[in-house]
Amino acid sequence: MAHPVSPLAPKSYPDLPAIEGVRFATAEAGIKYKNRTDVLLMAFEEGTVAAGVLTRSKCSSAAVDWCRAHLPGGKARGLVVNSGNANAFTGVKGRESVELTADYAARALGCSTAEIFLASTGVIGEPLPAEKFAGVLDQAATRLAPTPWIEPAKAIMTTDTYPKLSGAVVEIDGIEVKINGIAKGSGMIAPDMATMLSFVVTDMPVSAEVLQALLARHVQTSFNAITVDSDTSTSDTLLAFATGKAAVEPLTTLDDPRAEVFGAALSDVLFELAIHVVRDGEGATKQVSVHVEGAVSDASAFRIAKSIADSPLVKTAIAGEDANWGRVVMAVGKAGEPADRDKLAIRFGDLLVARNGERAAGYDEAATSAYMKGEELELTVSLGLGDGRATVYTCDLTHGYITINGDYRS
Amino acid sequence: MAHPVSPLAPKSYPDLPAIEGVRFATAEAGIKYKNRTDVLLMAFEEGTVAAGVLTRSKCSSAAVDWCRAHLPGGKARGLVVNSGNANAFTGVKGRESVELTADYAARALGCSTAEIFLASTGVIGEPLPAEKFAGVLDQAATRLAPTPWIEPAKAIMTTDTYPKLSGAVVEIDGIEVKINGIAKGSGMIAPDMATMLSFVVTDMPVSAEVLQALLARHVQTSFNAITVDSDTSTSDTLLAFATGKAAVEPLTTLDDPRAEVFGAALSDVLFELAIHVVRDGEGATKQVSVHVEGAVSDASAFRIAKSIADSPLVKTAIAGEDANWGRVVMAVGKAGEPADRDKLAIRFGDLLVARNGERAAGYDEAATSAYMKGEELELTVSLGLGDGRATVYTCDLTHGYITINGDYRS
Structure with a gap:
């Protein structure tokens, strides 16, 4: 399974800053990989809004179905990502695994299951033993921290040969607003949408509707403009979370001139992450x-x-x-x-x-x-x-x- | 350039029979390859009809354009195929090469240029030095013979690792009617249409319209139902020639019940040739x-x-x-x-x-x-x-x- 690191890998990784309102922990659930983290738990403070773009595959994974059902609510308190098993094409068992995982996470974070978002990546068709997350998520919830961001980037890797991170700091109303993003993806990469997984967090106070609109716009020139092998995944998931902790007026309409400024920074982060996926394309040398x-x-x-x-x-x-x-x-x-x-x-x-x-x-x-x-x-x-x-x-x-x-x- | 023969190659090749009304010769024009034949000249007796299916590429080769222009005439006296250079994306020079080649062939066979069909396969974008065909075609015309069919199959190969032949003999009105076919193709193979080149000859007396209709029907489940690499060629050409020398009543309408019998035999030949292209797909082991x-x-x-x-x-x-x-x-x-x-x-x-x-x-x-x-x-x-x-x-x-x-x- 260990493949040589892409010759196109960066020489160093950005040390992304803490973003108020989000903390995370990674853990080893042993789903498929040994001696490495394979679960990410991310916790958001109350008031965090969510937006997302999901695969258009007709055979989407159970986790994608879950996110599709809960994105309209627009509220997020937690995110659980596991690598090593995609929980795709797993039928009734797949839906049960997803419900069980959301239940564990909701209890660990003290919120409702509808506020938990999920993503899985790895083998398609193998049932995901969600029981393995039980103690793991509880324990992870006791270790939540705002940094270092390279840890979640590592925990979500599959055939990736290097972790993918990107961040932007943009001045809005004289305040520094932050956007941090991580991604994983290397094969089964094609529009739409070619990520396979990416998670972006910002402290910008922005409505779920505006965040969704900006995400949909800028995915076109980033994750939807890359291809490694023309194969579209069943699990592609891009989620954006806004904790709203930056001390600026909320952005609630696209007519607000700040939407352009914030959108441009978001676009930069998405583009850099997407290019990382191409540069870590399976076997890529150019x-x-x-x-x-x-x-x-x-x-x-x-x-x-x-x-x-x-x-x-x-x-x-x-x-x-x-x-x-x-x-x-x-x-x-x-x-x-x-x-x-x-x-x-x-x-x-x-x-x-x-x-x-x-x-x-x-x-x-x-x-x-x-x-x-x-x-x-x-x-x-x-x-x-x-x-x-x-x-x-x-x-x-x-x-x-x-x-x-x-x-x-x- | 020499690659190992496909493990899926047949153990032996069919010894196809002579078909009255067609003779051929191969030659070494040295377009690209050394020490192998790279030109095929086929001569048809007067009264031979032609039908064909050509690539749908928007960047078709000069030879494909030539065939498209002359197929409506429905009459054939000669076919020239060269391997090593596709004469595709060669602009004005490409059109001049095609006209020159047809001119050489028409003079060598004593017919009009409109009765000459052409196909080229090999590198795209390199000008084809048609002058090299001058003496070659004249000389080939003095050596025309009705067998062995493996020689034309060999002369049209590029990255193919083995020659591709298929034949059928079908009884119509108590007479044995023959259909012989050859093909080349290994990479840049995808519908429509995936050949790259195939030529079928029969002694069945059949109108150009019926031959065209049967060809169009049976290409769907043969050359249009294969893919090696999803890449569609600029040069794909399937041509069928009917010399009409078999002593049976001409087939002039699809309502004739013999159209089914003849069509089934034609379908068998096309299918076997198409499968050979897949079995010789570049790098194929299965x-x-x-x-x-x-x-x-x-x-x-x-x-x-x-x-x-x-x-x-x-x-x-x-x-x-x-x-x-x-x-x-x-x-x-x-x-x-x-x-x-x-x-x-x-x-x-x-x-x-x-x-x-x-x-x-x-x-x-x-x-x-x-x-x-x-x-x-x-x-x-x-x-x-x-x-x-x-x-x-x-x-x-x-x-x-x-x-x-x-x-x-x-």
């Missing part, structure tokens, strides 16, 4: 930004960018450091979106490799090959049809992906 | 038939089957001989088609692994693991919603695919 411009619409540009970013042939070529723009043409062609072969232009970085439907006159094989040796690549396709544009972020497809996934369950 | 039943419609069943067959996580699990039905659930869930998690049943072969949305009560891990060691696997998903059904054929995803495609162009 991060690739696929830009499509000149499409008939933004939606069309997005579908073409995703077709390129999902193509096994494009991704293996990038792994081989081959500027194989012929495969990019193929991926544009198969997207089924308006495209005119003879207007296409393709750039790797700033290097024009093709224009007007054929190899560019000044194509420089040596310069292009040198560019492909980089760890962060930009691939731009210009369609020449309109103003539509979009970017999708992905990684290369290597032997590492096969090794990790050809022997995952056993 | 052939997988994905059956979906109980969907709301056949089209819905097909989209779910394709979602499963295209999933990198399902395919790597199969490579690892892991009956990871959790990933099958994931792939059903991401298809976006009607599905009720709690009605799903999944079988590997005859082994029921999941039913009613959870692991089957009698699930036998040992028996399932033993089944997964086989070379030909059947995976069946029952949705329990309606009568829709479909099957998609694919292969596993292994290190071999990465090796082949991470260093293809160089």
